[in-house]
Amino acid sequence: MESEGNGGESTTRNLDDVLRSAEDWYIYLRKKHDGETIAWTVAMGVIAWLAALLILALSSFTLLHVFFASYLLEGITVITILAVAVSLLTYFIRRRRAFPFVELRNLIDKMKNASEISSYDYLKLVDQMHDVLLAVKKGKLDSAQGDGIVAFIVVALFGFNIGLGLLAGIIVYLYFRYEAIREYDNETRRYLEAKREFIEGL
């Protein structure tokens, strides 16, 4: 059957395309994930540091009725350690979430080094890509929290109103959360329906 001319050649070419596209897709996603991990690590560290500083300053003012410099300076060391801990925690949580990426990389490497690859292997590859895609869509739920926090900070700072900031933060968070869940569900449905249609079409 393999020697059936154009049909066989184009099938092989199509399968090669699938592997090449999978690798490009993986590289793009991995870079994106790594970039976002760095951004999240830095942002969470800075937010934790600023929030702790604000609490420290307010507590010194409430307790001592004056901004006490030495109290603040001693506290800064503690909050810096806290911020670094938050950053590291964020980094490791995101690294753990990169697990499907590692599996996909291993599968691509295995297929690239294999002497013969079957459509069964390609099916596994597409399934793995689908898992990674779902992990990415799920990750957008975290981004929704980040977007909510940013909206809260911006509105609270520029509107001088914490209540309004809170409301804006919640609305932004709920909107992006809704979008993330919708995308996740759509992708799951699309893939399952495509599989079902293929089998029914046989």
Place this chain on the structure above:
Amino acid sequence: MRACEIKLEKPDMYVLARFLDVLYRDGKPMKKTNLQSLIGIRYPRFIEYLDWMMTKGLVQKLDEGDSELYVLSPKGAEAYHRLVDWLRDMMKGMKI
């Protein structure tokens, strides 16, 4: 045949891909036992899939003397090409 169709309401795509792969790549008529060992599923399950594929016209049985041989039909070869196209299309549809 009808009973097999009922049993295989939701055939596993991996098993179907395995069937199509083995028969397409080898291209030669194959004995049931050889086919089963290459596909690597238990015999009762293998029979269900084989019957299902024959019902769908994807696999043909050839009677050669006292042995039964199985080969991919033209429709089966077309199904293999469609599977490859499907894989490529699914990948293209995976938008971030």
